[in-house]
Amino acid sequence: MSSTSLPLTRRSLIGSSLALAALPLPAFAQNPAPLDPHSAAVLALFEPSAGPAGRAAFHAERLSSAGQQRWPLTRFDKVFGEIADLSGGFDFVAADRRGATLWLTVRARRQQVERTLRVRIDREDVTRIFDILASPTPTPFVGPLPQGAIAPADLPALVASRITFSAMRDEFSGVCRVVAPSGEVAYEAAFGLASRGSQVPNTPATRFHLGSADKSFTALLVAGLVAEGRLTFDTPLAEVLPDYPNADFARACTIRHLLSHAAGLGALFNRPGYDGDKPYSRVAELLPSFAAEPPAFAPGSSAAYSNEGFVVLGAVAERITGESWYDLLDRHVYRRAGMQASGHFLHQQLPERVAVGYRYHQDDHLGLSPRQPNDDFRGYRGNSCGGGYSTVADMTAYLRALRDGKLLDRALLGQMVVQQPGGLGEYGLGFMAEPLAEGRTLIGHGGGGPHSGVDGMNGIIWETGWAFSVLGNYDAPFAGTIADDIAAMLARLPG
Template identity: 45%
Template sequence: MPAAIFVEPWRRWSLRPCLSMPVAVALRVQRRISGDRHMRQLLRVAYLVGAAVLSSEIVSAQSVPPAAIDTSASEADKILATDLVAAVNAGDPVTRTRWAARYHSLRDGALNATDLSKMLGDIGDASRGLTLISTERKNGWLRLDLRAANGKTGKLSLETDGTPANGVLRFNAFARPAPYPAPLIDHPVTRDALRKAIDDRLRFAAGRDEFSGAVLVMRGDETIYSGAFGQADKNFGIPVTLDTRFHTGSMDKMFTAVLIGQLIEEGRLTLDTRLGEILPDYPNADAARSITLRHLLSHQSGVASSFGGPAEDRLRRFERVRELLPRFASKPLDFAPGTQASYSNEGFILLGAIVEKLTGPTYYDAVQSKVFERAGMKDTIYYRIDQVSPLRAVGYRFPDEDFLGFGERINNWTFQGLGYRGNSCGGSYSTVGDITRFLQALRSGKLLSPRMTEEMTSLQKGYSQYGYGFLHRKLGDRSVRGHTGGGAFSGINDIARIVWETGYTVVAMGNYDAPLIEWVGDDVVKMVAAQT
């Protein structure tokens, strides 16, 4: 078997109710321009958020001083970047077409010159005048920090082909948050000092409209910090509260992993159980023979994405997770299981179908009785798209054409990635209190035995900073476990973190695009992880 190729977490996710935000740094989004129709789709690609998390934040001109162009960029990179800004600011199609003809790559699969020209036009329309702040070459991508006339900033990353022409293969883009000017606490402090530091960090972001959501920090029964910012529904002026129910994105993968762990402990499954043993009628016989639960839980299955189908498929009613399998089950695998790692919502849909096969009748019944009730979660629900609730937050996202986040947000009701209903890969609605209760129940052994909990949440080979359905990262000598949820251009972003050694929990849930919550929330996690 060939050596595994690990794809950075921020490089891939499928746009569905799950909307994954695995990890913690910056989920990037790549957009493809579809030629003459000028329609854009989020691409599920093998490359984001290795970091961490999509971006939807903005920066004021005052908070981001001009910076010198990074010396890690080559002269050819600097020329490309300078020419790009000049072509955008020229404001005419002829100049944009000339730049695109000069810099498009001739390689198969690359964006064509028309695509690149339209990209420049969109940036120009949104920016009303563009300034290049800095350039950096990292991991094969040329990263440009850009500022619009209104002071908001974004990051445009270009993958180039390595030829002397420095041709552009594709790009991804996201808005950038204002850098926090104060140092973060990195040592034990009093509770009052910690509360103030957390509150200052959150108010800094909320004051710049970079954060809308709720945050809860606890240790056991002690509430260290709780706060709510922004509006759950801007049309009706409904404020966010601690009882607001936010879309969870991919955080439900933790629930699904727990259900699988319970079945393993009951002796009904093992991590090496093959897909075909449970779903013998699975249409792709090769996948049924070769995919194991271990592959599915660690994003190494190679199951193809179901995103990109007709809208009616994504919005079609269903009551059982297994009803979603026809969308992708007959497709060939993207790679041989166990040879690569690539974030897969479909893998967790398969896990949900396995849960249904062994527990019946539906995934929703199983997760309610075996996870939510055991953890004391009373405010978590899988809304159908036509259900209305005054406690349900409306998501707000940047329009498709404003991929750098220079303009105003719109509501996400037309965002087809929401789907008809959440499922085993993500998409419930919950509160910061309920997600905190889940984390505490997980660590205390209410959901799984200590041995199984450790196995499911510990780092595994495969997806970066990932275990079996759980993110796992190190902060100094601390182990931080949990998950994220959301995506760029979705109006969804959340994080759930528990410092394993000390039991501190940080849950932040919001209704703006990722990675807004991750950047702000991870700063809170860093301060909390430093406490004893």
């Protein structure tokens, strides 16, 4: 680990009873201190001897009706059968019930590694289970997070305690930076390796894959066109892209729908026509992969996170200006914010100091086997929906420039950083907008996902100016979970 902490104002900142399911229970369940029924049933579910019949019985008898809808039987059998086969079953380590959530720590018999299962108990019927999270889950932080006001001098030690807790468990590899409203660095530290093959450590200068954080850049470019009077947030897509393949959709969809994830477009990467390794120089070249397909829902009738919507927005910016999205980004965001280390690099031409992402295999649902490099995930190049590279210094500089009005008129920006009626929850127009403590709002954007080797969050407390960036080269949600706790701390600091 490497770390830096600069002074601020010359001070160092340093339940209920339930009959057991008719599934075979492992021998250790006969311990004189018996497991609670939910824990015992979940452990029995993962016994290889349970087989398809045992999983079907669990599905019918243990899952609530809402849980059965969340987990159709075919998918339930496949996912939990693969976990049982890979692990050889689990032995109980510990259980921690927090409200409707049961955190069940177990040890895989074959790999002898510990994992924490998040079991969500149904709120309507506490005798049944709503969900078992089938992805690697961060170990719940055992150190108490402050509930009251925090003094700036106490912040570095609090952040260090939280992030070291995860790094020591190999649940975080990356860099964290926290910047005070004055611009001074309150905390900065690096953990883990940028490259395991060559044993290169992460440092504050390491560039990380940003995932979807680029969406906020795209939103700014579009808003700049609004400021110039070249379109409005409520302009129909058909007015800008009259040749859009799905004409009915283009007439019904507005720029606001696209920015707030309310257009009905999809994730892009699972489209049959999408080839992530195909070269392109303009974002508009990606439209044929999906633009002729019908939307999942009528624009404005619902909301769902969409990469394709921001590809369309990138194409809109290119059509109006005649320039590539990449050139627009460089001139209007990177240069104005002083982001000298950032860029959308070609996969085969990565510069120095780029972290290799490490991910669990798609079929390794709980992360039982070692992480592998994510070379096959990155594709040819990032674009207007995500995939750029940056450092924690560049991202905190970006957030400060954003709040200071250097990238967009403050009045117009104010429209973008509030939650949109009918849009994605806790989301504005291209920005996450999450209320925290009273009178404190987190504005920014994160990126990454399970089995990607990419995870991070960049945010600023809008009312005070405390900013942070947590960028990692492991799968989500590990860095994002740390970022949630850091944001909660910053929300308790004075302006």
